[in-house]
Amino acid sequence: MTAAAPPQVAPLVDGRGRAVTYLRLSLTARCNFRCTYCSPAPDGADEGLRREEAARLVRLFAGLGVRRVRLTGGEPTLRPDLAGVAADAAATPGVEEVALTTNGQRLAELAAPLRAAGVSRLNVSLDTLRPERLASLAGRAADLARILRGVEAAAAAGFASLKLNAVVLRGGNEDELGELCRFAWRHGAVPRFIELMPFGPGEPVPIAEVKRLLAAQGVRLEPDATRGWGPAVHMRGRSGAASGLVGFIGAMSESFCEGCNRVRVGADGALRSCLGGRDRVPLLPMLRAGAGDAELAEAVRRALRDKAERHAMGDAARGPLLPMRGTGG
Numbered sequence: 001m002t003a004a005a006p007p008q009v010a011p012l013v014d015g016r017g018r019a020v021t022y023l024r025l026s027l028t029a030r031c032n033f034r035c036t037y038c039s040p041a042p043d044g045a046d047e048g049l050r051r052e053e054a055a056r057l058v059r060l061f062a063g064l065g066v067r068r069v070r071l072t073g074g075e076p077t078l079r080p081d082l083a084g085v086a087a088d089a090a091a092t093p094g095v096e097e098v099a100l101t102t103n104g105q106r107l108a109e110l111a112a113p114l115r116a117a118g119v120s121r122l123n124v125s126l127d128t129l130r131p132e133r134l135a136s137l138a139g140r141a142a143d144l145a146r147i148l149r150g151v152e153a154a155a156a157a158g159f160a161s162l163k164l165n166a167v168v169l170r171g172g173n174e175d176e177l178g179e180l181c182r183f184a185w186r187h188g189a190v191p192r193f194i195e196l197m198p199f200g201p202g203e204p205v206p207i208a209e210v211k212r213l214l215a216a217q218g219v220r221l222e223p224d225a226t227r228g229w230g231p232a233v234h235m236r237g238r239s240g241a242a243s244g245l246v247g248f249i250g251a252m253s254e255s256f257c258e259g260c261n262r263v264r265v266g267a268d269g270a271l272r273s274c275l276g277g278r279d280r281v282p283l284l285p286m287l288r289a290g291a292g293d294a295e296l297a298e299a300v301r302r303a304l305r306d307k308a309e310r311h312a313m314g315d316a317a318r319g320p321l322l323p324m325r326g327t328g329g
């Protein structure tokens, strides 16, 4: 259900003329997994936003033209109030879609309540279908059988969209990309392959190579016109009698930033205009000091005016990236 449209003010546009319609909100920097490629957040960046603060920021951004909100983390399902946060976002005038990204470990019990709370689109991170690999990629706490039960529960819960995201890791999971596609299609999900970004160690496998690997693993790819809200490019895949869409997110080798429509608020309550940027605008202290919407909106607009045309994630000389676990992908 879409709530009534918010009052009209000038919509958010970044300094390059790109309309900003998508907010990614990291609800916690904590995580039950330890993925090798995902950098931890510094101490104290754990859980900046209380439920009512998250709701206030969603209202603020919706009033500025944001139409989609994604809840992420760290691991958002560690927040006991996650369904409440999602319901607040879904009830916010102007918000058309509430999405969630999770590692799936707690999804078997949460898929139905989250759907009922108004989450309509779900992304589950699933890099491998092999338990021993999952343990080495994500740590001993990661339980593949539980995650797979979570995917089944998500498939049954009736989300408008279910995506299974895999970061492609050289020497890690590059030999099971075809299997991941077939698994996703069996569950009515779209498999998506993400190029590794330099938040942790490892060398990215370029999307062009991912496509060659898929072909070698029995997935024929054809062009497809499907476009989503984000930077993913879709193709139609076929493998034997099975077929479905496949998404590719070429964060490092492709035009990831073209048409970027998103803004992020991290678990520290600070705005990040770019995933690959180094700057943040601390909105939370302003909010706690009683700043009004006009003052907060001006801080947001100022940050977006300076947003770069392209990320410079690979440029180590510019200093370390902001930690992935506090930003949320």
Ligand code: SAM
Residues within 6 Å of the ligand: 031, 037, 038, 039, 072, 073, 074, 075, 076, 101, 102, 103, 123, 124, 125, 165, 166, 167, 194, 195, 196, 197, 198, 199, 200, 324, 325, 327, 328, 329
């Ligand atoms: N914990 C949740 C999960 O894993 O789905 C949500 C947060 S996680 C930071 C969001 C997404 O970022 C996941 O799909 C994860 O695979 C991706 N990610 C983390 N580190 C990455 C990296 N270095 N390169 C590419 N994607 C990364």
Ligand code: SF4
Residues within 6 Å of the ligand: 031, 032, 033, 034, 035, 038, 073, 074, 075, 103, 125, 138, 325
């Ligand atoms: Fe946790 Fe997600 Fe990062 Fe893995 S990618 S450590 S599940 S926040």
